[in-house]
Amino acid sequence: MLPAASLSCLQSTNINIHPTPPSLSSTLSSSSSSYQPSSSSLHNRRLVSFTTTIHGNTPLTPTTTTKPKGHSHRVVCASTNEPLKVMISGAPASGKGTQCEFIVQKFGLLHISTGDLLRAEVSAGTEIGNKAKEFMNAGQLVPDEIVTAMVTTRLSREDAKEKGWLLDGYPRSFAQAQSLEKLKIRPDVYVVLEVPDEILIDRCVGRRLDPVTRKIYHVKSFPPETEEIKARLVTRPDDTEEKVKSRLEIYKQNAKAISSTYSNIMKKIDGNRQKDMVFKDIESLLSQTQKDKMKSMELAGKPVLESDNRSNWPSSSKDNWIGIPTRLNNIPHSREIRNYFYDDVLQATQRAVNDGRSRLKVEINIPELNPEMDVYRIGTLMELVRVIALSFADDGKRVKVCVQGSMGEGALAGMPLQLAGTRKILEFMDWGDYGAKDTFIKIGSIGGKEVEEQDDLFILVAPQNAVGNCIIDDLRAMTESAGKRPVILINPKLKDLPGSSGVMQTMGRNKRLEYAASFESCYFFRLLYYMGTQYPIMGALRMTYPYGCELYKRVDEPSGKEKYVILSTFPERPNIDEINDAFEGKPGDQAKKASGFWAFLSGVF
CATH class of the missing domain: 3.40.50.300 (P-loop containing nucleotide triphosphate hydrolases)
Structure with a gap:
């Protein structure tokens, strides 16, 4: 498996898509290289690496698309000069x-x-x-x-x-x-x-x-x-x-x-x-x-067009979604792009919680939320957490936002660099005009002792293992104390890392992986690239509760703009062969299905 490279923060460019598209990779990047591959150099390149979090994950949704309770049909308003x-x-x-x-x-x-x-x-x-x-x-x-x-x-x-x-x-x-x-x-x-x-x-x-x-x-x-x-x-x-x-x-x-x-x-x-x-x-x-x-x-004599200008709504998603934003390689992201993803994540999370799901995770890997990239922005992560917390607080829930503290002792004490300073940011950021913080929203750490009787819901900010230290035990203690109350992980990284002696943490490893896999995805979004390149974006994979996964292809338009068109839908998160087959136009039944518990775990971790 190739290591994750870095994504260029350059402007998107128009690259012609061949009739039979080459295979893709979701390998994300983190350097600021200005290299822009030509379309000819990309043609017929086969994907040989794909980020493992895409593979074989069992979704929350049944194999057939379900509809939100009580609100199964969306009203598509006629396109007029004056919408509702x-x-x-x-x-x-x-x-x-x-x-x-x-x-x-x-x-x-x-x-x-x-x-x-x-x-x-x-x-x-x-x-x-x-x-x-x-x-x-x-x-x-x-x-x-x-x-x-x-x-x-x-x-x-x-x-x-x-x-x-x-x-x-x-x-x-x-x-x-x-x-x-x-x-x-x-x-x-x-x-x-x-x-x-x-x-x-x-x-x-x-x-x-x-x-x-x-x-x-x-x-x-x-x-x-x-x-x-x-x-x-x-x-x-x-x-x-x-x-x-x-x-x-x-x-x-x-x-x-x-x-x-x-x-x-x-x-x-x-x-x-x-x-x-x-x-x-x-x-x-x-x-x-x-x-x-x-x-x-x-x-009044004004024409009324009986058409829907949101042509890239996926048929499987009835939520408030108007299509994938364009120019995602433009860094920093615009406020509109950030708000789009905040709202997309929030709606999926609310639906999952309202349906009684209690162990959830959100996985979103746009450039500003990918810590492996040099354009990673901690402020974007904090804003996402705030939007989710305030929404549940508005519904009268007591929300506890938790960040893991220092792990280990002595020379091994510390925390992942991605989380450095996040507790301070959460303490001092703006939580609204109505005193939500310290009433409906409280800031805490990850651990069983942090769970209090008045807490209704827990949001855990990017929980992750560090070399020589494992967050799983604290996480398990917290979920056990929380009982049936929802615990939501935002961009977790729970794979095993080398221990302090340089060997893998073998004691209880299977149990740790099994526990980490018990969290169900309520939202997943990842950009796709040609293997070995950092530019351009070739497509995206998206899943929102309670729907299946949707695979999109980025298409350049003659006007110089771009759009994302849906290629295929999957009842489960597709593996690398299924994604390649979809981009090459092969029938869906040719894709190889992942099977077995360990195939699922290898895909998640």
């Missing part, structure tokens, strides 16, 4: 976060949250972000004009214009609403989720936790089965009536301030029902709004 535009409002615990996810999955709208925008602008160091940071550092609220500038800038981008948008959490004041009106930014419909205050308060205050089984009860709607269980139930520290009421008052003030601006397009939805029933009404409302909009455009 939606605003949504709802009090804390109203279920707004869940409904936003359903809307995005069903209608393909761009979900825009002001909190996410603010963090992104500050992190990217934009002019608007720097201005906002000055106020934040001074402990002041960010002025309306800055927030409005961020929102309008985001709404003016091409993806928002093409897909339509779902604006969540904005506007929050009359001045903000009027600013949008002056700029002629107005939604087609303003959705308001209505839940009685007493229900909202009761949902939070009445919750009880069984510290033994981790089961959530409610003193009224879901009481414990026995007196023994009832005696040991505890109340979470944040589930107090005072705190809930305070948040409700703030929401009511904001909602009242903007209601006059959108009164003629306001649609109230009863949120005091099962989430699927709530979404059924929202789906009907938005579908009718889209039809009415198309009809009004036809009457």
Whole structure:
């Protein structure tokens, strides 16, 4: 097996694809060579090396493609000059976060949250972000004009214009609403989720936790089965009536301030029902709004094209996905590319957790998230972790973000270079305006002692073995203490490494590998290259829960642009021969199937 080389950070170039494509390699690179191979030198080159994490992995999905529960068919809006535009409002615990996810999955709208925008602008160091940071550092609220500038800038981008948008959490004041009106930014419909205050308060205050089984009860709607269980139930520290009421008052003030601006397009939805029933009404409302909009455009003499400009949506994926971003060799990645992958990972992870999966891993190897490359960016990894943690925190879960500490003793003490300083970054990074950190999100280490009763979910940042030290024991202790609570590994590296004496860690090796393989992939993405080259990108392999793997080929277009087209789908993660056969146009049944437990392990590690 060839060692991993490094990826060039050069701009992508147009290379003609031959009728019978050569074979590929997913070998990733890490140097900054400027060599650009010609198409002739690449022709007929056969892949002889492929990153082992691709081979033979048993997927989470059954062999036939399944559909998300309750939301099996995506509504493809007609391509018009004015796509669907939606605003949504709802009090804390109203279920707004869940409904936003359903809307995005069903209608393909761009979900825009002001909190996410603010963090992104500050992190990217934009002019608007720097201005906002000055106020934040001074402990002041960010002025309306800055927030409005961020929102309008985001709404003016091409993806928002093409897909339509779902604006969540904005506007929050009359001045903000009027600013949008002056700029002629107005939604087609303003959705308001209505839940009685007493229900909202009761949902939070009445919750009880069984510290033994981790089961959530409610003193009224879901009481414990026995007196023994009832005696040991505890109340979470944040589930107090005072705190809930305070948040409700703030929401009511904001909602009242903007209601006059959108009164003629306001649609109230009863949120005091099962989430699927709530979404059924929202789906009907938005579908009718889209039809009415198309009809009004036809009457106005504007053409309505019954086509979908997102031609590279894979048929097997019904999630909010518009195709692989282009120019992935351009370093640093653009904010749009980063946000695309953050959202892609988040949706897959949420679906897996909602389906009850508790041992999950995310494997994403774009250049900025590949530590073997000189363009690796720790900030991108931290942003990905923050997006996932904040999303689950918004749903009321207590999230613990964990980074492994120093391992070993004496001369062997230390941690992998990739993780150096990550604990400090997590402690000091921006976790939003509402005090999520230290309430719903806490920072910890990897180990059984880090698991506390109030924790609902654990995110482990790039856990990995180091020479002479193994993280598996600490990881196993943590998952055993966590029980059925979800544990999510972000870009783990759990293969065995040489011990301090220079020999492999043979004691218990099989058990370690078996334990590491018990984590199921909820997201996988890897770029593919010609074997032995670092340029250009030839394709990609992508898997998102609960779907199978999809193989894509990068194609140059006459205009100088590029796109990714799907070549094949696989119920399992394909091996190297299957990928080569797909690129060479051979029938799928000629591919050699991996089999056996050790074939699976060799593919993962």
